[in-house]
Amino acid sequence: MNLVAILIVRRGETGNPSWSRFEVPYEPGQSVLDGLRRIRATEDPTLAIRYSCINANACKECMILLDGKTVYACTARLEPREMGLEPLPNKRLVRDLVTEIAAPDERLKT
Amino acid sequence: MTGKHEPTHLETGVLIVGAGAAGMSAAIAAHDAGVAVALIDRSLIGRGGATVMAQMTVAAAIGDEQPDDWRHHLADTLKAGRGLCDERLAGLLCERGPQAIRQMGEWKVGWAHHSDGRLRQVEAPGHDRPRCVYVDFLNTGPAVSRSLRAQVQRRAGTLRIGDLCVTDLVVADGAVTGVRGFSMSDGRSVSIAAHATIVATGGLTRLYKRNSASANMGGDGYALALRAGADLIDMEFVQFFPIGHLAPRLVGMDPIMWDPFRYKLGGQLLNSEGRAFIDAYDVAEDGRYKATRDVATYAIIKEVEAGRGSPSGGVYLSFRHVPAARLREAFGPVIDRLAANGIDLTRDAVEVAPIAHYHMGGIRVDENFETCVKGLFAAGEAVGGANGANRLSGNAITEALVFGRCAGLSAAARAAKARTYAWRDASEERAASQSSTQNPAALIVALQALMDRSVGPFRNQAGLQNALAEIASLRAALGDAPPEALRGFDMRRLDWFDARNMLLVAECVAQAALARNESRGAHAREDFPVPDPAFSFNQIVRLKENRVVLGR
Ligand SMILES: Cc1cc2nc3c(=O)[nH]c(=O)nc-3n(C[C@H](O)[C@H](O)[C@H](O)COP(=O)(O)OP(=O)(O)OC[C@H]3O[C@@H](n4cnc5c(N)ncnc54)[C@H](O)[C@@H]3O)c2cc1C
Ligand code: FES
Numbered sequence: 001m002n003l004v005a006i007l008i009v010r011r012g013e014t015g016n017p018s019w020s021r022f023e024v025p026y027e028p029g030q031s032v033l034d035g036l037r038r039i040r041a042t043e044d045p046t047l048a049i050r051y052s053c054i055n056a057n058a059c060k061e062c063m064i065l066l067d068g069k070t071v072y073a074c075t076a077r078l079e080p081r082e083m084g085l086e087p088l089p090n091k092r093l094v095r096d097l098v099t100e101i102a103a104p105d106e107r108l109k110t
Numbered sequence: 111m112t113g114k115h116e117p118t119h120l121e122t123g124v125l126i127v128g129a130g131a132a133g134m135s136a137a138i139a140a141h142d143a144g145v146a147v148a149l150i151d152r153s154l155i156g157r158g159g160a161t162v163m164a165q166m167t168v169a170a171a172i173g174d175e176q177p178d179d180w181r182h183h184l185a186d187t188l189k190a191g192r193g194l195c196d197e198r199l200a201g202l203l204c205e206r207g208p209q210a211i212r213q214m215g216e217w218k219v220g221w222a223h224h225s226d227g228r229l230r231q232v233e234a235p236g237h238d239r240p241r242c243v244y245v246d247f248l249n250t251g252p253a254v255s256r257s258l259r260a261q262v263q264r265r266a267g268t269l270r271i272g273d274l275c276v277t278d279l280v281v282a283d284g285a286v287t288g289v290r291g292f293s294m295s296d297g298r299s300v301s302i303a304a305h306a307t308i309v310a311t312g313g314l315t316r317l318y319k320r321n322s323a324s325a326n327m328g329g330d331g332y333a334l335a336l337r338a339g340a341d342l343i344d345m346e347f348v349q350f351f352p353i354g355h356l357a358p359r360l361v362g363m364d365p366i367m368w369d370p371f372r373y374k375l376g377g378q379l380l381n382s383e384g385r386a387f388i389d390a391y392d393v394a395e396d397g398r399y400k401a402t403r404d405v406a407t408y409a410i411i412k413e414v415e416a417g418r419g420s421p422s423g424g425v426y427l428s429f430r431h432v433p434a435a436r437l438r439e440a441f442g443p444v445i446d447r448l449a450a451n452g453i454d455l456t457r458d459a460v461e462v463a464p465i466a467h468y469h470m471g472g473i474r475v476d477e478n479f480e481t482c483v484k485g486l487f488a489a490g491e492a493v494g495g496a497n498g499a500n501r502l503s504g505n506a507i508t509e510a511l512v513f514g515r516c517a518g519l520s521a522a523a524r525a526a527k528a529r530t531y532a533w534r535d536a537s538e539e540r541a542a543s544q545s546s547t548q549n550p551a552a553l554i555v556a557l558q559a560l561m562d563r564s565v566g567p568f569r570n571q572a573g574l575q576n577a578l579a580e581i582a583s584l585r586a587a588l589g590d591a592p593p594e595a596l597r598g599f600d601m602r603r604l605d606w607f608d609a610r611n612m613l614l615v616a617e618c619v620a621q622a623a624l625a626r627n628e629s630r631g632a633h634a635r636e637d638f639p640v641p642d643p644a645f646s647f648n649q650i651v652r653l654k655e656n657r658v659v660l661g662r
Binding site: 048049053098 | 115118153155157158159163165251252263270271272274293295296300322324325326357358359361363364365452550551552554555597598599600601602605
């Protein structure tokens with residue numbers, strides 16, 4: 001039987017939230033970030049998620065909420081069930097799963 | 111809240127694109143030389159590139175472990191480069207390396223050391239003695255990045271801007287006068303006028319499906335420099351690491367981590383039949399492949415082609431014959447990180463395959479790190495030439511530190527003499543393409559597969575010609591206008607700009623590889639398996655009327 005992970009992803013900018021539901025094939029060991037990158041390449045290129053290093057867990061840019069708990073998308077594993085993904089609650093929302101995490105003195109002035 | 115922001119225009123003395131080890135070293139040097147500095151990155155400062163991901167060692171002839179001299183380091187570097195190193199650049203790397211390492215020590219990077227304060231140095235392949243310093247445990251890159259970022263922060267007035275993606279250099283009267291790009295966080299167009307611009311954007315290994323790259327390593331800097339009129343050099347020389355990690359999925363680890371352990375513990379490479387196969391190739395090829403290319407890379411690719419590969423398309427690396435206690439002793443805490451990934455080496459073999467890891471080629475500069483276009487400088491992995499046809503392990507971070515500093519000083523000298531800015535307009539709005547339905551993320555995936563297949567560790571004429579044709583059709587599919595700018599973190603738009611650069615850089619690599627009818631260093635041609643003295647020259651790539659052309 002082909003198992004799938006069902007990702008329920010919070011979409012949009014501040015003030016107009018919506019949810020998308022994606023199914024990705026479940027392969028043991030794959031990260032949640034692997035799943036999201038796959039969705040971007042096969043289904044929805046507009047889905048926004050912040051990451052750089054993918055494998056090394058070095059950039060620390062990919063923090064999101066998974067079922068309400070803070071995780072790195074690149075180290076959290078996909079599981080063959082419904083998984084709820086949201087942006088970090090305590091940062092300014094940019095879009096979808098992306099929040100403003102740059103240090104205040106390391107960003108462009110608005 | 112989706113209203114567009116007004117474009118932003120800034121001015122600075124020295125503008126540095128890319129905040130890895132090279133960019134941050136350049137920022138520190140330029141600031142200390144007394145000019146205004148802006149350091150920008152498409153990701154966060156100090157997080158986006160290879161520097162923060164490096165886990166191994168840094169080479170410099172500091173002679174703490176054994177007497178050493180930078181000339182010995184240079185001799186090893188030139189040997190690895192197979193006659194193609196730019197000796198001025200390689201000389202600078204080796205001569206100034208020790209000073210850069212000491213400086214990092216003063217900045218509290220935390221090099222591993224003996225109780226008497228001497229730094230610990232290990233021997234790495236290709237070096238004639240223990241020369242490579244490191245930060246425990248597998249923490250070299252993060253420590254280097256953190257220390258440099260702290261130094262940049264201490265230099266008041268240095269403008270630091272993350273989440274700002276540079277899409278083009280601005281050229282006026284034959285000189286680079288700044289950059290254009292857009293802010294990731296709100297989509298606004300940004301232009302920055304500068305007296306001198308340093309490209310420190312790192313390498314291109316994201317061009318390949320199997321890579322050790324971050325998302326920001328698609329070769330932006332090469333494309334930026336090329337379009338601004340600069341020359342690239344040695345673009346055919348991509349370094350593939352023979353036993354990169356393939357499966358099971360392993361996160362939190364450098365995918366090239368297996369190598370030292372394989373040497374130390376005699377890890378075995380096995381095919382799907384459980385047979386050690388390397389020796390067969392060594393003997394069968396009467397030593398030829400040993401002389402001209404990496405046997406392991408060749409043997410792995412041939413086993414997979416013969417249908418004896420592992421499920422993920424590599425081969426197995428096994429330590430199962432090594433007693434558990436020895437494994438624990440050799441791997442230390444790494445054993446626990448592997449366990450967290452569900453890997454027990456006493457029980458499981460892992461799958462490995464060659465992966466793209468570093469780029470020897472890059473932007474061509476003189477000994478002041480200036481390109482042939484006035485006002486444009488380069489530093490770090492973005493620079494080509496120092497390592498010739500192949501790179502010694504540990505030379506890349508040294509190169510980033512040393513070249514960054516040199517480029518920072520040269521750019522500061524230019525900026526100190528300049529008075530007025532050549533331009534001040536903010537934005538050049540591109541025509542938006544009509545509701546494009548294509549998915550540039552998918553296009554990038556297709557390009558990466560193509561590069562692995564046809565422009566990878568073993569190349570041949572037919573494959574390279576096919577790759578060039580495919581690249582052309584991918585370019586046609588991409589079109590020449592980005593999707594309409596939306597708002598913050600518009601990744602489809604970012605993917606479009608990435609794909610544009612990656613296609614151009616991929617073409618440069620494929621063309622240079624096609625023209626080099628020999629095998630040398632990291633460039634291996636199945637149809638020309640040995641080095642040819644007639645090819646003892648560097649190939650230059652430039653744009654002429656929007657076409658990639660090769661020269662010398
Ligand atoms: C996993 C891994 C392990 C490694 N291990 C070692 C090792 O042990 N020893 C060693 O010597 N070398 C190692 N290397 C190589 C070495 O890390 C790199 O060559 C070196 O760090 C490059 O430094 P850099 O500053 O030139 O580029 P990077 O550190 O890659 O930084 C480039 C920066 O430019 C930014 N950038 C790119 N394009 C743009 C753009 N268009 N606009 C704005 N910003 C942009 C990126 O976001 C990035 O932050 C390793 C490489 C990898 C990938
Ligand atoms: S992608 Fe870098 S830490 Fe998760």
